Amino acid sequence: MMQFDNKNPLSVDQKKHTESIVEGGNHLLGLVNEILDLARVEADQMTLSLSDVDAKDVVADCVRLIAPLGDPRGIKIDNHFSSGSSVILLTDSSRLKQILINLLSNAIKFNRDGGSVTIDGKEQVPGFLRISVTDTGTGISKEDKSSVFHLFHRLDDDPMIATEGTGIGLTVTKLLVERMAGRIGFDSDVNVGSTFWIDLPLAGNEDVMIWS
Numbered sequence: 744m745m746q747f748d749n750k751n752p753l754s755v756d757q758k759k760h761t762e763s764i765v766e767g768g769n770h771l772l773g774l775v776n777e778i779l780d781l782a783r784v785e786a787d788q789m790t791l792s793l794s795d796v797d798a799k800d801v802v803a804d805c806v807r808l809i810a811p812l813g814d815p816r817g818i819k820i821d822n823h824f825s826s827g828s829s830v831i832l833l834t835d836s837s838r839l840k841q842i843l844i845n846l847l848s849n850a851i852k853f854n855r856d857g858g859s860v861t862i863d864g865k866e867q868v869p870g871f872l873r874i875s876v877t878d879t880g881t882g883i884s885k886e887d888k889s890s891v892f893h894l895f896h897r898l899d900d901d902p903m904i905a906t907e908g909t910g911i912g913l914t915v916t917k918l919l920v921e922r923m924a925g926r927i928g929f930d931s932d933v934n935v936g937s938t939f940w941i942d943l944p945l946a947g948n949e950d951v952m953i954w955s
Contacts, residue, residue, distance in 0.1 A: 780841075780915045789922060791835040791955040795946050798832050798839070798872055799825045802862060805843040812848065817857040820847065824864040830872055831946040833953065834923050839943070842919055843874070845912045846939050850878035853937070867940075870948035871925070875940040883931040891929065892917045924951040 745753060746761050753761065783789045803825040810820050832839070843862075850860040858879040867873035883891060892913050920927045920941050931937035944951045 777911050777915055781911055781918070789919075791838065791923065791953065793833055793835060793953060793955050796832050796834050796836045796839065797829045798864060798874065798943075799827070799830055801836060801839050802843060802864070802874065805840055805847055806862065809844060809847040809851065813851045813854075813860070816851075816854070818851050818854050818860060820851075820860045820862065822862050824862055824874070830864065832872060832943050833946045833948070834943055838919050838923065842916050842941060843876075845916050846876040846941075849912070849939070850876050850880070850937075854878045854880035858936075866945070868942060870945055870950060871942040872945055873940050873942050875938050877936060877938040879936040882933040882935050882937055883929070884933055888931065892927075922954075924953045 745751075745757070746765070780789070802822065806820050806822045806825070813820060847860065847862070854860065860879075861877045862874065863877075864872055864874045917927050920943070923943060925941055925943040927939070927941045929937055929939045944953075
């Protein structure tokens with residue numbers, strides 16, 4: 744209300760303070776939503792809205808939303824997937840977007856300044872589309888690899904790369920992917936980067952059943 748009150752304009756310092764309040768509120772809202780999603784999935788109360796979805800359009804939307812996060816650190820997102828003909832999945836569009844935004848956000852968070860993020864997609868396994876997100880960041884140590892999808896495990900416990908978060912984003916992502924009859928995995932080398940990938944069923948795949 745203070746930001747949009749034209750009759751009583753804010754000073755420069757007041758604008759900075761109100762922006763901090765709004766940013767903090769949005770951050771807390773995101774954390775609460777992550778926890779609620781986790782609770783819904785674990786309680787088997789997550790409802791999916793299944794439809795034929797063009798994966799290329801969803802990827803393009805996610806890249807457009809996340810790209811500005813990399814600008815301050817000079818990190819560029821290269822979308823190698825969204826050109827060409829459509830690729831149709833039977834999935835929940837909003838949940839697919841949630842999954843991709845989380846993977847893209849992590850790829851920027853754990854990247855190096857001036858690095859890059861590459862997103863690609865192809866039919867890796869018959870009947871499934873594999874979407875991969877590759878970064879040029881810090882990579883994941885051998886000791887951490889087995890715990891990446893564990894609840895509250897944070898790769899940024901190292902103070903050299905510490906950032907804000909709950910440590911449940913990848914846990915929720917894995918549960919959502921599996922709920923949509925898919926798989927998730929990763930490959931990583933320390934000081935080289937990581938590639939996280941998801942496999943989701945194509946619309947024509949009659950060998951899978953998704954409980955909506």
